[in-house]
Amino acid sequence: MIGGQMFVIDQSRCIGCEACVHACAECGTHRGTSLIHLEPVDPGVSTQTAPMVCMHCEDPTCAKVCPADAIKQNEAGVVQSALKPRCIGCSNCVLACPFGVPRYFPEPDQMMKCDMCFDRTSQGLAPMCASVCPSEALWYGTPEEFAERRPGQLTNDFRFGNQDVRTHVATVVNDRNRGPLDVATMTVRERWQDDPFGLGAG
Ligand code: SF4
Numbered sequence: 073m074i075g076g077q078m079f080v081i082d083q084s085r086c087i088g089c090e091a092c093v094h095a096c097a098e099c100g101t102h103r104g105t106s107l108i109h110l111e112p113v114d115p116g117v118s119t120q121t122a123p124m125v126c127m128h129c130e131d132p133t134c135a136k137v138c139p140a141d142a143i144k145q146n147e148a149g150v151v152q153s154a155l156k157p158r159c160i161g162c163s164n165c166v167l168a169c170p171f172g173v174p175r176y177f178p179e180p181d182q183m184m185k186c187d188m189c190f191d192r193t194s195q196g197l198a199p200m201c202a203s204v205c206p207s208e209a210l211w212y213g214t215p216e217e218f219a220e221r222r223p224g225q226l227t228n229d230f231r232f233g234n235q236d237v238r239t240h241v242a243t244v245v246n247d248r249n250r251g252p253l254d255v256a257t258m259t260v261r262e263r264w265q266d267d268p269f270g271l272g273a274g
Pocket residue numbers: 085086087088089090091092093110123204205206207208209210
C-alpha cells in the first residue's frame with residue numbers, strides 16, 4: 073500500500089479494450105513505451121484477456137538474480153526499472169520473474185518494467201492504467217473502498233512450485249460467479265465462466 077491506498081488487479085474483469093496499454097505509454101517517466109500487456113487466457117477457445125502489471129514482490133526475484141545489482145526497491149516497496157548505468161542487458165530478470173513482467177528493450181539496452189506510476193501514486197493519484205480501465209480490472213483505492221464497492225476478497229500471496237511470493241499489488245479471489253462488468257449499467261453478469269460474453273443471454 074502507498075499512503076493507505078492499494079493497487080488491485082482483477083483479471084476476470086478485463087474486456088480487452090487496451091485502454092490501459094495506451095494510457096501506460098503516456099506515462100511521463102517512460103513516454104511512448106507501454107509497460108503493461110494483455111495475456112490471452114485461452115487462445116483459440118476464448119477471446120478473454122488478462123492485463124499483466126508488475127506485482128511488486130516484497131522480496132523480488134528479478135533483483136535477486138541481477139548480476140549488476142541494477143534493480144532497486146524504493147522506500148514504499150515499489151520495484152523499479154533497471155538503473156540505466158548498471159543494467160548490462162543480460163535478461164536474467166526477464167527469465168526469472170514468476171509473473172513474466174520485465175522486458176528487455178534493445179534500445180536503450182535496458183530492462184524496463186511497470187513502476188506502479190510512482191510519480192503519481194506517491195501523490196495519491198491512481199496509476200495511469202487504473203485511471204482509465206472502464207471495467208475496473210485495474211483498480212486503485214483504500215481497502216475500505218474495496219470492501220464497500222466490490223465483491224470478492226483480496227490476496228497478495230502466491231505460490232510458484234516451491235516458491236512463495238508475497239506482493240504489494242493485490243488480486244481478487246472468491247469472485248468466481250461474478251463478472252465481467254457491464255460498464256453501461258455497472259452491474260455484473262452471473263455465470264460468466266460458462267458464457268463469458270453473455271452470448272446466450274438472448
Ligand atoms: S483497460 Fe481494463 S478492460 Fe481494458 S484491456 Fe486494460 S485491463 Fe482490460
